Amino acid sequence: MTLPAPDPDLPVLQVDGLVRTFGALRAVDGVSLTIARGELVTMLGPNGAGKTSTLDTCTGFAKPDGGTVRVLGLDPWRQAAQVRPRIGVMLQAGGSHAAARTGEMLRVIARCSARPLDPDWLLEVLGLQPVARTPVRRLSGGQVQRLSLAMALVGRPELLFLDEPTAGMDPQARHLVWDLLQAARADGVTILLTTHLLDEAELLSDRVVIVDHGRVIAAGAPSELTGGPEQRRLTFGAAPGLDVELLRLALPDGFLVREMQPGRYLVEGDIRPATVATVTSFCARVGIMPGDLQVNHRSLDEVYLELTGREIRR
Numbered sequence: 394m395t396l397p398a399p400d401p402d403l404p405v406l407q408v409d410g411l412v413r414t415f416g417a418l419r420a421v422d423g424v425s426l427t428i429a430r431g432e433l434v435t436m437l438g439p440n441g442a443g444k445t446s447t448l449d450t451c452t453g454f455a456k457p458d459g460g461t462v463r464v465l466g467l468d469p470w471r472q473a474a475q476v477r478p479r480i481g482v483m484l485q486a487g488g489s490h491a492a493a494r495t496g497e498m499l500r501v502i503a504r505c506s507a508r509p510l511d512p513d514w515l516l517e518v519l520g521l522q523p524v525a526r527t528p529v530r531r532l533s534g535g536q537v538q539r540l541s542l543a544m545a546l547v548g549r550p551e552l553l554f555l556d557e558p559t560a561g562m563d564p565q566a567r568h569l570v571w572d573l574l575q576a577a578r579a580d581g582v583t584i585l586l587t588t589h590l591l592d593e594a595e596l597l598s599d600r601v602v603i604v605d606h607g608r609v610i611a612a613g614a615p616s617e618l619t620g621g622p623e624q625r626r627l628t629f630g631a632a633p634g635l636d637v638e639l640l641r642l643a644l645p646d647g648f649l650v651r652e653m654q655p656g657r658y659l660v661e662g663d664i665r666p667a668t669v670a671t672v673t674s675f676c677a678r679v680g681i682m683p684g685d686l687q688v689n690h691r692s693l694d695e696v697y698l699e700l701t702g703r704e705i706r707r
């Protein structure tokens with residue numbers, strides 16, 4: 394049987410109003426999300442925000458309690474047999490047999506695929522060749538993670554779901570995984586991943602989706618989330634102890650000024666060319682030379698903390 398060619402205009406993943414409940418808890422509370430072919434989208438959110446619960450329904454491991462999920466145009470719960478061969482999944486739980494040897498585990502998965510990648514090539518690329526004959530239970534945490542990624546990739550999936558793919562990896566392994574994901578994306582693979590590493594999200598993602606309490610609270614390209622005028626910040630150096638209230642009064646309403654550290658000042662608000670002029674003319678008026686004056690954007694990390702708050706989730 395010849396399968397129809399995938400429609401490039403059809404979203405690879407379409408989630409509409411997804412709900413997932415555990416007793417009284419709405420772990421996923423109306424999440425909507427669309428991913429086009431070839432996009433790399435990252436889901437961010439504090440512990441317990443509902444990311445894994447969302448992935449579980451997208452991969453067909455859990456039934457939605459409300460809303461719809463379509464993967465490659467199919468229902469991943471009812472049409473799991475058609476969806477599974479076309480997706481790759483890397484879960485936090487791993488999914489390997491503890492007693493199996495690393496290489497053997499990967500070859501078993503490869504044999505289930507119609508046109509797998511060469512398992513030995515993947516072991517080599519992911520630095521697992523030296524432990525190919527080692528039982529999974531004796532691998533380090535980072536090696537188990539790399540094996541899980543190899544297992545997700547070996548079947549040449551059209552869509553990859555990766556739940557915290559670089560958690561517990563050392564910086565070398567993390568860079569290797571980033572290279573591999575960028576290469577997969579360049580080959581047209583669509584990727585949805587979760588991470589708690591904001592630099593990882595900023596580096597890899599075409600778009601990020603921030604979820605909290607089971608809802609999408611922000612979405613867009615990293616540059617969109619960090620790039621608006623209200624996300625700019627102005628900093629400059631001067632002698633410690635400058636009267637920041639006087640500078641704030643010189644600016645229009647809505648600006649905040651504080652001394653971040655002795656002798657380094659931060660102006661937050663809708664930073665525009667006129668703001669820079671006001672700050673420099675204020676400095677001229679009080680007879681100080683602003684040093685190292687910079688206007689830059691806030692990082693994704695700062696935007697994320699502002700949206701989700703700083704308190705630890707239980």
Ligand SMILES: Nc1ncnc2c1ncn2[C@@H]1O[C@H](COP(=O)(O)OP(=O)(O)OP(=O)(O)O)[C@@H](O)[C@H]1O
Binds near residue numbers: 420439440
């Ligand atoms: N099987 C389950 N039974 C009961 N509650 C669950 C179950 N699975 C998840 N939850 C709860 O649902 C909420 C969302 O959990 P989920 O694992 O989706 O969050 P997450 O965003 O992936 O978190 P993390 O970043 O810690 O992995 C949490 O409050 C969690 O305790």
